[in-house]
Every structure is written in structure tokens, then in C-alpha cells.
Amino acid sequence: MSVIAPKFKLSYFIKSLTDNIFWIIVLLTLIGIPIIMIVLIFVDLPVHDGELVNPFLAFTMIFHPELAVPFLKSIIYSDFFKIAAFPGFGFAALLAAATIFAERKLLAKMQLRVGPFYCGKFEGILQLMGDGLKLISKEIIIPAKADKPLFWAAPVLFVATAAAFVALIPVAPGWVVADLDLGLIAVFAVIGFFPIITVISSWSANSKYPFIGGIRALHQMVSFEIPLILSLLGVTILTGTLSLSEIVHAQENYWLIVFLPIGAIVFFISMLAELERIPFDLPEAESEIVAGWLTEFSGMMYGLVQLGSYIKLYAFAGLFVVLFLGGWQGPMVVPPFPEEIITEGIQAGPITVQIAGLPIVSQEMLNGTLWFTLKTVAVIFFILIPRGVFPRIRIDMLLSIGWNKLIALAFVNMFIAVGLIYAGILGPGGIW
Amino acid sequence: MANYSQVMLMFGFAVVAMAPALIISRMISPRKRSNPVKFLPMECGQVPSGAGRTHFMMQYYAFILMFVVFDVMAIFLYAWGATLLELEKSTILPIIAFLGIMFGAMAYALNQSKRRDIW
Amino acid sequence: MSDTDSRKQEETETKLVVEKQDDLPKFEKEQSNKITEKFGSKTEIAFVKPDRVRVNVKKEDILEVASFIRDELHYDHAESVTGIDFPTDKEIEVVYHLGSYTDPKLGRQVLSLATRAPREDVPNPGNDSTRLPSLRDIFYSVEFHERECFEMLGVFFEGHPDNRRLLLPEDWADLPPLRKDFKIKGR
């Protein structure tokens, strides 16, 4: 008889266990298998050995290692996998979650405290999961006078726009969700959606503090978009292209930050402002306007906005890496795939299996991903640090920085780029 | 063109992936409609007075108007910048003239934006 | 406090007026002498102690005396405004503690300027005879103190521009709480 469960009886416990197992089996059979069927039927199924893989074939393949590898490969190279997992949403969400945890620990170390500590055995590593559980089980309160559809939609749209931004970032050669000719312009187009979502959510909340926060966010994003756009003009001039993948290819020998340090600084500052991070967190300035445009969000809606903003942070850091730090370029550190596995096979106990189609992903891809992730993490680190060092700035200071100083610097950067081209240092005849 | 649709697919995927979070939250979270005060907008513990969204003029509205002009200008510069390598060197001159005009306009607008009473 | 007790105290308090001239601190004595020279019998020096002087005045004369204190004696701000309820006298006393920042000689000094307003048994703050002229035009710093005094004791300050509640809730409908007939529950 414990305090926690005073009516505990072993027989009831075993009964409940068996009950649960029964229901799990029933539900899996009735719901799970049809879902698997539907997925297998509607998802683009690969053609294997001149034969379309139907669901039944796919089932057999999953449990057949020699057939499973090509099948796996076809899944990994499918669009859906790109969107949902690797260069797309899953990867971004994973990095975003890691960023949240790293930020809390990093700030704690800067501020002479321990940070998350109790949840999880090691350094509170499960804190994020705990927070997620808390947020999802909290009540969502929507103000009575709010425009409900818009208010519900705003957090989802925020995450979705951030995800659309992620879609444009190339992680490794060929590994990008949408490899556009006008990638840079598309980036600006996607960034332009964020103020709209902010204003929508703040307008629909029908409350004073979100309203002021939304207007502040509008001013801030609008005034920092011009320096952001202009600071990247130098990159376009030097590389002569707007495609992000080609910009990375152009940086094979020299990273662009070598030639355009001013542009990189301007872009970094504008990035901080677009991300609403301290010192530019005016739209959420909690001591002035409670929580700005997030005031009325509660429970999971707030959680989604946070997730979205950290995905956005990853996307911006990735963009910085792609544009200025050479993207996936870096010395080859990943060892080549051992040939003998393909030629001789794997010795697993009594069985030797020769698997065709290995390696699943190429060496360049692994290497590129490794370097891209390392550089992105470094940039994220630099984005996180100002939060422990700077106070918040005021909106008129922000506007005057954006319009007077950063735009001027962006033009300086542009003329540096033009000068480099015209002097013949870079470009067709230069060291490029 | 398929590439552009992938951006939209990604957008749609995020919507489809994140909406369940809200739905599950709605399902498992408590919902008590006990108190009408609970659903009032945030007013720091007071009963709200006045409309939540009003005619509210930030004094920095001039910057937003400038944005409308300069955003277009910036994109125009991209059209020039992306093809700079193929253009004659003398094409920089009209661009500089263009920038000069824009800078003059911008300086005037910035100067005017310091006047708070124009709005 | 019983009636006889407090009446006796009132008598003793008015008799506090200076008797032993020699022991008194010199500087403070000069200050009080200046006031008595100027106003004579209108004012009454209740006591002169080291660094502390207390002047009692009638409520009709308080503006005049206060301006004199500000202009001639260079006291420039009010440290506190205290209302004291004397139910047995049917009076409420208001004491202004004045200090000075500008005159270095007055750094130690606190001058108490006291006056009394009539008290009504059934108070109706703001509308009854419990009124005093406000010193806000003379000592700007009394603004919030007088507001507090108004809500806590029901003394209406005439000429105060902002006679609203400050600390008490807007719907307070009981007696002014610092009056003696407002009892704490259980005491």
C-alpha cells in the first residue's frame, strides 16, 4: 500500500496490462495495418528490377536484406524523405531542439548557474521533452474576442513558413529540398512572410499588448529586410548567380567572408533582428509589453511558435553558412566506404550476405553534411551569445541603426564587390 | 518548375505535421469554461477597457513607406548584380546615377521621418 | 485610551513650550525665534530639541507660515505628512516634516509644522468639515503624502489638484482606516 497508489492490487495491475496489450493488438490490426497499406499505395513506389514495387513486394523486401537496401535507397532519394526527414523538416527540427537545449545550458554557464539539471540522468537532457509534454498538456486559452480561425492558424503558419525557408537551404551536394535557380530571391520571398504572420496573429488576438508587439515586429522586420537584402548583393555580384547551390560551388577555393567581411557583419546583425533575438527582441520585450505578440498564446500554440522560431534560427544560420562560410565545402574527413563489403559481403555468424547498392549515401554527402552541420552549429553559437551579453535596444535606436548605418554599410559592401570584379582580382580572369 | 512546388510541399508538410500537435493538445488538455474572466484579453489583471486594436499610429510609419520603395529597388539591383559579369564595365555608371537619385530621396525621407508630427 | 487620559496628555503637550532657555541648542533656537518674531502669537513653538523644532499653527495661518519657512528659513521639501487622529479633542492633527537639501546648514534639521482640522464622528471624506488648506503649491513634494492622508484619515486638502485615492482600493466604503474608531478585527 503506497501513498501514491493506495488501491494498488497486483491482480488488477496484471489485468490492466493484459487489457492494454489486447487493445494495442486490436487497434494495430484494425487501424495500423490499413494505414501502412494506404501509405504504401499512395506514396510513390519505386520500380525495382523492372517491376513496380507493390505493397506485398515491399513487405517482403523489408525483411530481405539484399532487396531492402535498394528499397531503402529509393525511399531516401525520394522527395518525401527529403521534405520530411533529412535536409528538410526532421533535420531542422532536430537541430532546433538541440539549439534550445544548448542555449539554456550555455546561458546558464555564462550566468554562473546550472541550467536544466534534474530531468534526465545527464545534465537535464530530457528537459526539452518535459517542456514539450507540459506544453502539450496545457489548456489552450483563446481570448473571447479573438478572430479564432486566424488565431489558430498563426502558429501553424509560422512553423510552416520557417519550414519553407528550410527547404531552400542546401545541406550537401544535391541534398536540398528545392534547388532553385533563383534561390536567393526565394529566400527573400519566404522571409517576407514572417512579418505578415506576426501581424495576423497580433491583429487576430484583439488585445493591446500583442497589437503593440505586432506593430513593433512589423517595423523591425521591415527596416531590417532592406539591409539584409542589400548585404547579399555582394555575394550575387561575385558569384554571378542566384542559386544557393551554385553559390556554394563558387566558394570551393575561398570563402566569401574573406572578400566580403562587411557584408557578413551586416547580414549577421540583420539576421539577429529578423530572428527577434536579444538585443533585438523588441516584439517580445517582456518588461515593456508583457510578451509582445506572443502574449495571448498559450500551451502548445506557444510551443509551436517557439519551435518555429528556432527552426527559423537554424535556417538563417544555414543561410549564413551557405553564403559566406562555404556551405558544405571542407576537407574530406569521412573515410571511403569499404569496398570489400560489396565485393565479399558481411560475415554475420554462419551467413555471408552480399548486398548490392551499398553505400546508401555517398562519401561527399556525408562529408558535406558534417561540415555544414559543424559550421551551422558554430554560427548558431554566435547567435546565442549576445543574449547573455547585451540588453535590449529601443525601437528608435533600432530603426536608426537599420536605416542609417546598416544600409550604408551594405552599399559599401556592394561597391567592394564591384571593385573586386572590375579590378580583375575575382571573376573570369581572377583567382576565382 | 517542380522545384518551386517542393517549397510549397514543404510548407504543406509542416502544416500537416504540426496541426496534430494542436489537435492532440486540444484533446488531452483540460478545458474548463468555469470563468468568463479567463477568456478576457491580457490586461495585466485589470478588466480591459477600450478596443484591443485601434487606430494606432507609430511615429515611425515613415520607415514603412520607405520600405515599399526600397524593397523594389533592392530587387532591381539583384537583376543587375546577377548579370554583372556579362555586362560592360560602363554599365556601372547608370547604376551609380540611379543609386545617387535613390540616396537623395532616402536622405530626404530619413530627414523627414525625424519629424514626428507629420503623422 | 480613556477620555481622561488623553485629555491630560493634551494638556501636558501644550505645556511643553520651552521653559529652560539655556539648555536649548543654539541653532534650532534661532530658527524658532525667527518664526516667533515674524508671527508672534499665531504660532506656537511646541518644542525645540537637537535638530528638531516643532511649530503648531492654526489652519488659517498655515499657508503663510509655510511660505515663510520655505522662503526665509530655506526648508525646501517635505519629508513626510502625518495625520494623527485625536478623537477626544474632536480634532485631527496633520504634521508636515520639512527638511532642506539646498542649505547645507540645515542638513540635520527637520522642522515639524503641525496644524489641526476639526473632526466629525461620522466622516464623509471630501464633503465634511474636516478640511485643511493644501501645501502643495508651497511644497510640491507633499502631493502624494496629502493624497495618502486624505484617504487614510479623511482630511480633505483644499486646493490639491488631484484628491483621489492612492493606496486604498477604489471601492473602499468603510471609515478612513487610520482613525482611531476604525478597529482591526480581533483586537
Place this chain on the structure above:
Amino acid sequence: MTAKLPPGLQLEKEDDKIMTLNVGPQHPGSGHMRLIIKVDGDFIVSCDPDPGYVHRGEEKMAEYRNYITNIPHLERPVIHDSCNILYPYVLGVEELLGLEVPERAKYIRVIAAELNRIVYTLYWLGIYGIFLGHSTMFMWPMGDRELAIDLLEKLTGARVTHSYFVPGGIRNDAPANFEDVCIRQVNYLEKRLRTYGDIFYDNPILIARTENTGILTREDAIRLGTTGTVLRASGVDFDIRTKEPYDVYDELDVHTNVLKNGDSYDRSKTPWLDMLESCNIIRQALEKMPKSGSVRVKLKPNPKGGDDEVYKRVESGRGSLGTYIVSRSKPEPYRLKMSVGSFRNLICLPYLLKGEKLGNMPAVYWSLNYWPVEADR
């Protein structure tokens, strides 16, 4: 007071351009009070402070308790500064009862009061940091406060609500190794305090944000009767510890920090300088303190004052703190009035905020060294 509004701001006409914001009481930037702020766009056109959410009627309660039992509840308005808020009361009661305090007790009182000033000011500084969005400046003072709190715990036995000063001395003597521990902790604390200058007071964004905002001129500071750090930041050299020394402050070398601009930056810097000065005073007091001796005179049970009144004031973390006791030959005070620094400084808030930007509101408001609970009493 002519707080000039920028041209184009509408003050008289209450049209729909003016939005009324209730800042507080449930607002991360207000404390336990309410500011009714009217904004026209980004500018504040009027501000009406509305304290009283934590009014507990200390003055009324004091009329029902005798001079000794008043001690624990009178320190409640500012528990972080509980020694200083009791100080004038204890001094006043001593004068009423005619008590002579032993020399050692006086020194220990000064040490406790200065430590308490540090504890309070660090708390204030942490809040000022987080109001400006500087989260490191919130965490550091909160952590370093523990040093001073530990010292006070060693001295008084309680971490926050000490009830340490009693009429006639202090409640108990300092423990044997107190002096060594104290000097070590205070030296370390001073070293830490100096690092705040690097991260906070020299921070360019902080300077740009707080300089020339909410300027309180010297004349206005005097006219409005402000006190403490607000007054000294406006260039008035007034500190009760030097002007009207109580206990043993006249034997110590107390330096008054006076800054001249009177803007938010100076108002936020003065408490920090005061903390450094407090470390200095503690070291001096530890040196001059008699090493042994009694710390308390015996009181009669239920002591009565005569028909008298006293007004005593001390310099607390928030400025002059006066206690006015009217005694009528009873064991209880007939009337007790606390004139607290927060309440006196509150009066400048409407003038300072008028015409300021909304973003400056927390910076100006908290630079007044305002403690809502103390102002309400």
C-alpha cells in the same frame, strides 16, 4: 515642472489615437503596482501611478502592539532591507525610552545595515538588469547576493527577515569568527561588484538606452522632495549618513557618491557606487569595532514612552527612511508613521515618463529605486 511634449503628440484631446495601457499589477515590468499609461504611438503622454496593491496597514498594526512586538512586522515592507527599515524605529524608541546603546552594538548595527543595503541593492540591480533585457545582470546579482545573505545569516540567524535590531542594542552578539569571514566575503564581493561595471555599466547599448532618458534636474529633484540615490544622481549632495550621522557613522569615513546628470543611467549607477562604498564602510567598521563587550542593555518588560514624539531618519537603500513615533505614555505607540524613500520618489514618475518612449518605461521606472511593497507599507 514643464515636461515638454514633442510636437504633434496629443495630450488634451482624448481621441482614439490614445491607447490606455494598464501596466501592472500582473506585468513583468511593474512589480506590485499599476501604472496607468496613455500612449500615443510609441510615446507616453501621461502616466498615473496607482500603488496600493500590497498595502498591509503597518502603521495601523503598530498602534496595537507594544514597542517590542512591533519589531517583526515593521520590517516586512522591505524584507531585503529589513535592518535599515527597522533602524529609525529602533533609534526613535531608544530616544523615547532614554536608552544608551553599547559601543559594540552600534558598530555591529552599522555592519548589518550596510550588508543589508548590499543585499537590497543587488536585488534591485538584478531586476533592473532583467527590465532592460540583460539576463546575465539578473542572474549575477542574485547569485552574489547569497554572499551577503550568508554573512547576515551568520550574524542574525535568519536569512532574510532578521528582526535583529532591538531598542537598546542588537538581539545577539556576532559569532566568534564573524570578522574574518566578513572581511573575506566583503573583499570578494567587492571584486565581483567591479566586474558588473564591465558587463553592465560600460555596455554601449545600456549607455545608449539609459543616457538622457528621464532626466530629473537638480531643481526638480529638490522640489519634488526625492531622496536617496535619485537625489544624489541629480547632483544633490545629501546623504543622511554624513549629514545627520546616527550611531557611529560620524566615526567612519563615508563618501557620498554624487552624479550630476540625473538621467536613468546616473540613477542606475548611484546604487552600484553605494554598494562599493558600503564594502568600504564595512571594512572600516570591522577595524574600529570593539572586540568584546555587551551588545544590549536590559529593557524593562513592556516599556512605556513619555508624552513625547520623535522623528528619526536613516539612509536606507532607497533613500531617507523616517519614522515618526507619537507616544502617549502607553506601551504602544499612539501613532507611527513611516516616511519611506520609495513613496517619496514615486512622485517624480509621472513627470519623468511624460513624453518618453514606451521602451524607456521600465528603464526610467525602475531607476527610481522603487520598491512597491515599501511604498504601500
